[in-house]
Amino acid sequence: MRIFVCVSLTGAQRSRLEAALAADEVHYDPDAESAPHVFADFEVAFGNPPADWLLAGAALRWVQLESVGFGEYGELDWDELGKRLKISNLAGFFAEPVAESILAGVLSHFRGIGALAILQERREWVGEALRPSLKLLRDAHVVLFGAGAINGRVRELLQPFGCRIMRFGRGFEGEALEASLREADIVICTVPHTPDTKGLFDRRMIGLLKQGSLFVNFGRGSLIDEQVLAEALDSGRIGGAVIDVTQDEPLPPDHRFWTCKNMLLTQHTGGGTSDEVDRKIDLFIANLERYRRGDEPWNLVDFKRGY
C-alpha cells in the first residue's frame, strides 16, 4: 500500500513506524513540502496535509488526521469528495491531557499559581498579602459547553469538588442556557469549530457572564469575540480567563490577550504529553489495520454534522 506520512517524527519514531509498515511504500514528508501531484498518488495519508492537496489526489482513499479539529478541510465539497475519500480524526485522543490542563488552569486561577510563578521569576516575596485574593473551587457552579469526551472527563475530575455542573451539548441558546451562564462561577468551552459555533461567544453571550466569573476556552479560537472578552477582563467585569486556543496562532506579539488582566494563555498545549506522538503512531497503525481489512476506520469525520 502507498502511504504518505506528514507528521513530524523523531528518528526513533520514524523507525518504529516504518518497521510496522515494512511491506508498504512509505513517503515521509513531515513539513508537507512535496508537490500536490506527488501526494495525489498515495492511497492513505497520516497527518494533516494542505486542504487543496485532497483535491489533487484521485488515488487517496483515507486520511488519518493527527488532530481532533478538521476545520481546514470544512470548505471542501464533501458531497463530491466524500464519494471516494474518508477522513478520521483523533476524537477522544486528547480527553485526558486537555481535561487535566483545564483543571490545572482553573485551580491555578483560584490558587494564584500564575502570579506566584511570575513573582518567583522576580525573586519577589509577597506571601501573606496574597492570601485574601485566593478562592476555592469547592461548590463552584460550572457550565460546560460541549458534548465530547473532554468535558466528560472534566466532569469526572470535578466530582470531588462538589461543583454544581450544567452541560450543554449543541444548539447553544435558550432560557436554561442563559440562566446558567448568569449564575456560573466557571464557564468551560470545549466546542469544536463548525459553521454553527463560529462566534458563539459574541458580545451578547459574554455580556451574560456573571461578575467575577472565570471563562475557559479549550475549543477553538473562532468561537470567541476576542476583543469583547479582552474588554470584559480588563474592566474587571469577569474575574479571569484560561485560553488555550486563539484565532491566530502563534498569538501576534501585539495581541491584547498577552497583557489582559487575570488571563492565563496556555498556548495550545492542552493536548500535549511526552508520549503524544508515540500514541498517535500506535493509533494510526491500529486504525490502518482496520482499513486494510475493509473495516470502517475509527473516528470517521462527518462533515455534514461538523464533528
Added chain:
Amino acid sequence: MRIFVCVSLTGAQRSRLEAALAADEVHYDPDAESAPHVFADFEVAFGNPPADWLLAGAALRWVQLESVGFGEYGELDWDELGKRLKISNLAGFFAEPVAESILAGVLSHFRGIGALAILQERREWVGEALRPSLKLLRDAHVVLFGAGAINGRVRELLQPFGCRIMRFGRGFEGEALEASLREADIVICTVPHTPDTKGLFDRRMIGLLKQGSLFVNFGRGSLIDEQVLAEALDSGRIGGAVIDVTQDEPLPPDHRFWTCKNMLLTQHTGGGTSDEVDRKIDLFIANLERYRRGDEPWNLVDFKRGY
C-alpha cells in the same frame, strides 16, 4: 471577660468581632506591640502572641491560635504551663484550601502552567514545542506523608485520577516506606513540625526519591534539608518541587530555591481564601462560647504528642 486580640483585622472585621464581644473587655493589638505585662492580665487571647508572653501572663487561661502550626510554643515548659493554660489551634481549618493548592501545584507542574505564565509575561509564544514536556497525573503513584485532614482531602481530590496512593501517618521509617518512596511519582508532605519530624527529609530520604519524581511540601520548612533538595532539583535527579513553606519566611533574596530548576514556590499561601479571616473570627466566637460555658474548647493542642 478580658480578651486580648492579636489578629490583623480590617475595620469591618474588627467591628464584627467587637459586636460579638460587646459584654467583654477587648484589647486589640494586631502587631503584638504591647508590653508582656499588659498581655499578662488577660484571660483569653485570640491570635499568635510571642511565645515568651505566655510565661508573663499568670491570668491567661486559653489561647485560640490563628494557625494550625504551634511550633513557636513547643520549647516552653508545658508540664508546668499546661496546669493553667490551654491552647487551641486551627486543625482542619485549612484542609480545603491547602489541598486545592497542592492539587493546583501538582497539576501545574505536569501541565506546564508556571512556565506558561512566565512566557506570557515575556509575550513569548512557544506553543507546540512545549507539548512533549507535559505529563499526566492519571495513574501516578503518590505517597502522602501526614495523617491529618489536609492529606485526607488530597486523597479525595486525587480519586478520579486513578492514582495509586500510599499514606504514612507517623514514625516515618521502615522498609515499606522506603520502597514506596523509591516508586513514587509524587511525594506530598503535610507533616507538622515536631521534634520527631525536624529534618525528616534529610540527604538519605531525599536520596530515595525516584528519578524524575515531584516533591511537594506544605508541612513545615524545618522538615527539609533545603540544600540537598536544591541539589536534587538542579542536577535533574528529581523532576520538580512545589514548596509552600521554607525554613526562613520571607525566603531570603539570595536563597537557592528562587532559581532552582522546576521549582514552584507558593509562598505560604496554601491556606489562603478571601474569607479566611472572617472564618477565623466565626470559629473563635463559637469556640469562646464553649470556653465560657466551661466546655472543653475544640482543637486543644497536645504538646506532648506534638499535634
